[in-house]
Amino acid sequence: MTTDGIGAPLRRKEDYRFLTGRGNYTDDINRPGQAYAVFVRSPIAHGRIRSVDTADAAAVPGVLTVLTGADVAADGLGGLICGWMIHSKDGSAMKAGAHPVLAQDKVRYVGDHVALVVAETQAAARDAAELVAVGYDELPAVADTAGARGASSAVHDEIADNTCYQWELGDQAATDAAFAGAAHVTTLDLVNNRLIPNAIEPRAAIGDYDRGSDSFTLYTTSQNPHVHRLVLSAFVGIAPEHKLRVVAPDVGGGFGSKIFIYAEETACLWASKRVGRPVKWTADRSESFLADAHGRDHVTRAELAIGADGRFLALRAHTTANLGAYLSTFSSCVPTYLYAPLLSGQYKIPAIHAAVDGVYTTTAPVDAYRGAGRPEATYVVERLVEVAARELKMDPAELRRRNFVQPADYPYQTPVIMTYDCGDYEASLDKALDLADYAGFAARRADAAARGKRRGIGFSAYIEACGIAPSAAVGSLGAGVGLWESGSIRFTPTGTVVVHTGSHSHGQGHETTFAQLIASHLGVEPGNVEVVHGDTAQTPFGMGTYGSRSLAVGGSALVKAADKIVAKGRKIAAHLMEAAEADIAFADGKFTVAGTDKEKSIQEIAFAAYVPHNFPGDLEPGLEETAFYDPVNFTFPAGTQICEVEVDPDTGVVEIVNFVAVDDFGVVVNPMIVEGQVHGGIAQGVGQALCENAVYDTGSGQLVTGSYMDYRMPRADDLPSFKVGLTVTPNPSNPLGVKGCGEAGAIAAPAAVMNAVTDAIGQEIQMPATAERVWRALAAAPMAAE
Amino acid sequence: MYAFDYTRPASVADAVAALRSAEDGKLLAGGMTLLATMKQRLAQPSHLIDLRAVPGLSGIARDGATLTIGATTTHAAVADSGEVRAAIPALAHLASQIGDAQVRNCGTIGGSVANDDPTADYPAAVLGLGATVVTDRRRIAADDYFQGLFETALEEDEVITAVSFPVPARAGYAKFPNPASRYAVVGVFVAAVGGAVRVAVTGAGQSGVFRVAAMEQALAASFTPEAIADIAVPAGGLNGDIHASAEYRAHLVGVMARRAVAAAIG
Numbered sequence A: 001m002t003t004d005g006i007g008a009p010l011r012r013k014e015d016y017r018f019l020t021g022r023g024n025y026t027d028d029i030n031r032p033g034q035a036y037a038v039f040v041r042s043p044i045a046h047g048r049i050r051s052v053d054t055a056d057a058a059a060v061p062g063v064l065t066v067l068t069g070a071d072v073a074a075d076g077l078g079g080l081i082c083g084w085m086i087h088s089k090d091g092s093a094m095k096a097g098a099h100p101v102l103a104q105d106k107v108r109y110v111g112d113h114v115a116l117v118v119a120e121t122q123a124a125a126r127d128a129a130e131l132v133a134v135g136y137d138e139l140p141a142v143a144d145t146a147g148a149r150g151a152s153s154a155v156h157d158e159i160a161d162n163t164c165y166q167w168e169l170g171d172q173a174a175t176d177a178a179f180a181g182a183a184h185v186t187t188l189d190l191v192n193n194r195l196i197p198n199a200i201e202p203r204a205a206i207g208d209y210d211r212g213s214d215s216f217t218l219y220t221t222s223q224n225p226h227v228h229r230l231v232l233s234a235f236v237g238i239a240p241e242h243k244l245r246v247v248a249p250d251v252g253g254g255f256g257s258k259i260f261i262y263a264e265e266t267a268c269l270w271a272s273k274r275v276g277r278p279v280k281w282t283a284d285r286s287e288s289f290l291a292d293a294h295g296r297d298h299v300t301r302a303e304l305a306i307g308a309d310g311r312f313l314a315l316r317a318h319t320t321a322n323l324g325a326y327l328s329t330f331s332s333c334v335p336t337y338l339y340a341p342l343l344s345g346q347y348k349i350p351a352i353h354a355a356v357d358g359v360y361t362t363t364a365p366v367d368a369y370r371g372a373g374r375p376e377a378t379y380v381v382e383r384l385v386e387v388a389a390r391e392l393k394m395d396p397a398e399l400r401r402r403n404f405v406q407p408a409d410y411p412y413q414t415p416v417i418m419t420y421d422c423g424d425y426e427a428s429l430d431k432a433l434d435l436a437d438y439a440g441f442a443a444r445r446a447d448a449a450a451r452g453k454r455r456g457i458g459f460s461a462y463i464e465a466c467g468i469a470p471s472a473a474v475g476s477l478g479a480g481v482g483l484w485e486s487g488s489i490r491f492t493p494t495g496t497v498v499v500h501t502g503s504h505s506h507g508q509g510h511e512t513t514f515a516q517l518i519a520s521h522l523g524v525e526p527g528n529v530e531v532v533h534g535d536t537a538q539t540p541f542g543m544g545t546y547g548s549r550s551l552a553v554g555g556s557a558l559v560k561a562a563d564k565i566v567a568k569g570r571k572i573a574a575h576l577m578e579a580a581e582a583d584i585a586f587a588d589g590k591f592t593v594a595g596t597d598k599e600k601s602i603q604e605i606a607f608a609a610y611v612p613h614n615f616p617g618d619l620e621p622g623l624e625e626t627a628f629y630d631p632v633n634f635t636f637p638a639g640t641q642i643c644e645v646e647v648d649p650d651t652g653v654v655e656i657v658n659f660v661a662v663d664d665f666g667v668v669v670n671p672m673i674v675e676g677q678v679h680g681g682i683a684q685g686v687g688q689a690l691c692e693n694a695v696y697d698t699g700s701g702q703l704v705t706g707s708y709m710d711y712r713m714p715r716a717d718d719l720p721s722f723k724v725g726l727t728v729t730p731n732p733s734n735p736l737g738v739k740g741c742g743e744a745g746a747i748a749a750p751a752a753v754m755n756a757v758t759d760a761i762g763q764e765i766q767m768p769a770t771a772e773r774v775w776r777a778l779a780a781a782p783m784a785a786e
Numbered sequence B: 001m002y003a004f005d006y007t008r009p010a011s012v013a014d015a016v017a018a019l020r021s022a023e024d025g026k027l028l029a030g031g032m033t034l035l036a037t038m039k040q041r042l043a044q045p046s047h048l049i050d051l052r053a054v055p056g057l058s059g060i061a062r063d064g065a066t067l068t069i070g071a072t073t074t075h076a077a078v079a080d081s082g083e084v085r086a087a088i089p090a091l092a093h094l095a096s097q098i099g100d101a102q103v104r105n106c107g108t109i110g111g112s113v114a115n116d117d118p119t120a121d122y123p124a125a126v127l128g129l130g131a132t133v134v135t136d137r138r139r140i141a142a143d144d145y146f147q148g149l150f151e152t153a154l155e156e157d158e159v160i161t162a163v164s165f166p167v168p169a170r171a172g173y174a175k176f177p178n179p180a181s182r183y184a185v186v187g188v189f190v191a192a193v194g195g196a197v198r199v200a201v202t203g204a205g206q207s208g209v210f211r212v213a214a215m216e217q218a219l220a221a222s223f224t225p226e227a228i229a230d231i232a233v234p235a236g237g238l239n240g241d242i243h244a245s246a247e248y249r250a251h252l253v254g255v256m257a258r259r260a261v262a263a264a265i266g
Helices: A015-019 A069-074 A122-129 A172-180 A225-236 A263-275 A285-291 A374-392 A396-403 A425-435 A438-450 A471-476 A510-522 A550-576 A602-610 A671-691 A744-761 A771-780 B012-021 B034-039 B075-080 B082-087 B089-096 B101-106 B109-115 B122-128 B213-221 B246-265
Strands: A035-041 A047-053 A063-068 A113-119 A133-138 A163-170 A184-192 A204-210 A215-220 A244-247 A279-282 A298-306 A312-324 A351-360 A454-463 A485-491 A497-501 A529-532 A584-587 A590-593 A599-601 A624-629 A638-647 A654-664 A723-726 B005-007 B025-028 B047-050 B060-063 B066-070 B132-135 B139-141 B146-148 B160-166 B170-177 B184-193 B196-202
Touching (some): A035 A263, A035 A285, A047 A069, A047 A113, A063 A122, A063 A263, A113 A122, A113 A263, A163 A172, A172 A298, A172 A312, A172 A351, A184 A374, A204 A263, A215 A225, A215 A263, A225 A244, A263 A279, A298 A374, A312 A374, A374 A744, A396 A425, A396 A454, A425 A454, A425 A723, A438 A454, A438 A638, A485 A550, A510 A550, A550 A590, A590 A602, A599 A602, A638 A744, A671 A723, A671 A744, A744 A771, A771 B246, B012 B025, B025 B034, B060 B082, B066 B082, B066 B109, B075 B089, B075 B101, B075 B109, B082 B089, B089 B122, B089 B170, B109 B122, B109 B160, B122 B160, B122 B170, B122 B184, B122 B196, B170 B246, B184 B213, B184 B246, B196 B213, B196 B246
Parallel strands (some): A035 A279, A312 A351, A497 A529, A654 A723, B005 B047, B025 B047
Antiparallel strands (some): A035 A113, A047 A133, A063 A113, A163 A351, A184 A298, A204 A279, A298 A312, A485 A497, A485 A624, A584 A590, A590 A599, B060 B066, B066 B160, B132 B139, B170 B184, B184 B196
């Protein structure tokens, strides 16, 4: 029996190749006869294209073609789509501006794709790209989220108020009534700062058209190759689906940014047929800053109504969400259905109303980024609760405790769609209080004050929703896709296993986790399990990886496939051991006959299945099963983070001195991988709270933070050693009992950090809490007596 | 990066000759600014003249009250040098705070001083210690050397060979790094040297590194942080950007100056 199954902190099988430079990323792939693409991008935020002159560029030695929006139109290439329909509160459909693969009439953000040069070498393509002369009639930039609706300039001519939709969720009348009767109302104006994903591997693509088979292959940095193929085929019209293969090899981080179907990858495919050569493009880091889909960018007024007994009565939020210049693939659902349904937090709140205005601006498209809507919701709820506790002079832990949904309440229906199925929020809170030594905080604060530092503490009791599903439910909310997952298990004749999954690993460690799952369910050593993903020609159709769904949805599909393997194996074993099928038991990789010492290993059964000399007559040979799994519900990871900071009042510098995260992810397959996901998530959440900020100049619309000289990533020395813990309530909604861990850290941390910072300085400030913002807050209000 | 010609002269004289004959030649030492700029196609030199093979340009030597550092000596070499740590520990500390480990192992003192980036660290030490910039043809006092943003007293074809620092009675450097780039938002070098006190500020000034006379006078009277506690640097003439406004920089000059004095006192 293997000891490396579910629960073992097995070292990641994939790390050898990643850590020794032996990975196989898109840019590592080179196809025979490959040419190179360079994009001509808009240097201005907004303008009409008066002319595009490609003559000088086309004359550069080595240039194969220069393509423009006119060529896109001439070839009838479809535009990029948004796969989730949102309806405004008046019932009208969202207004989606056209998103051509190369700009045709206007440019709408700095970095917008205007033309494409394909040449024998990357250098020649770059030289030529500089010679493409584009004439613009410049229009005013619309770079300010809050001001977009009232701007004088329309990003899309036909959408005069720059408003894609005005959406709402919840019972406004009941919410307003509850506010009218509240003993206390806490109000906050919150900015959820815009972020740039910064995956370590930039986006890349090789479009490869094969005239012999009249088919295309796209090698690309994708979190969901089947979805790429579907969209490129059905909407953009590159080729029929069976004539298009999408391969996503090793992918170096995505955080959501590689879910989407972008212009660049699409254009490489299209161009490869036009030039009859494979066409490769790899983004440089500047392009990643300009043209990867950004994240967050909300401006919100949020209010919490509280009764005299300290119980929450109602919550309302009005959010303006910046969607950027064009609707990216799933951008419409992020500030709506991935956001407002989480506004109940871990609490019983009888009435909730959210209104969201999705607006166009002359900035890069905004879409899902690690957490996607749930960090924004958690920030609203957990900042409100913390500030309410301060205003009511209550212990913030106690106020939360008083309002938690209790274990006896499940299933708990919130006023905003979600049905929570399990959890124990007090257990996570108590464990976090213990790990954080909450009781000792007052003494630590006094000690800090004696050293001239201001110390603060902040909580974030988050809940999130992973494994978005079931398909019928999301379809009713406007999703254009199903959200199930597929998996297949193929035994070889010698008893090793190849697993094919429709999910995709771009840092999550699926090759290890899924192998452990197979070990536990089929008794095969993880070392004898190969996990294959990321190739539409190899894996069954699947939806890919995002929203912390891979284990809960993709893993559950594999469990179903494993059940089928065991069921067939039982028939074979019964035949071989001359027993009734009902008497065959399976455990630890062995089929046994009840009440006897007869046994056959699953490897023996696999051999018999492929060399069926002695085999049940009514059974097909072979041992390979595929399953599709559509969940019955979201999963609801939840937990508590506690952050402690010290502020240097002389400079405003914030130092995180203690950080505790206690999470309930349900059953944990590999605790080491889970802890790594928590660490990375917290780092990104701390990045949002203290460091990162995508800034567009409101006058010119230029991206001010277009490089690491100005975009401030969190670094190792910004972070303390985290104290993490787990509580476990097994998830009743899937066969593994798992929930999802990929985003929780990033979802919870911004509120925890900002609650700590505002506690330390006694002032409200917006993210990121830069040194100057903190210093200014303190300078404006002299230090109060402690 | 645009195409360019590359030469690797064996002497300073050859380097000067190559520079004179090139249409738009650039000297290459560590390349930490130049190569990044070229990669972004923001610079298009016709020739790169690589100084790294020129003998005698690298190294650290102390001669009595003078510490001389060769132009192509890397920041890491200065930071790790026992000679520098013994003579001017504040200078070793400054070098250890430049960029990151990769930058410190490529970037050179001569490159930094020649480039005169207004947010670089070395100009604060050169001006704060009253050092001498030694070139292939003359010796330039620090007070005459720095002439504005990326502007120095160097002739077009002049090559820095070394920087000579007087060993101070005491010195300190305190830096508030840009949180993204780790260049100096404000860096203040203070030194009691040659019977006087010098205070030089990098990162903050619109015209590059500058001295603060009021602080120098106060510290000459009393070399303590308290002596300059009430001296405010006006925000006018200081840089402002998304990381730090001019007002914040003005405030930080005071904080960093006091911390530099505290460091110098030890």
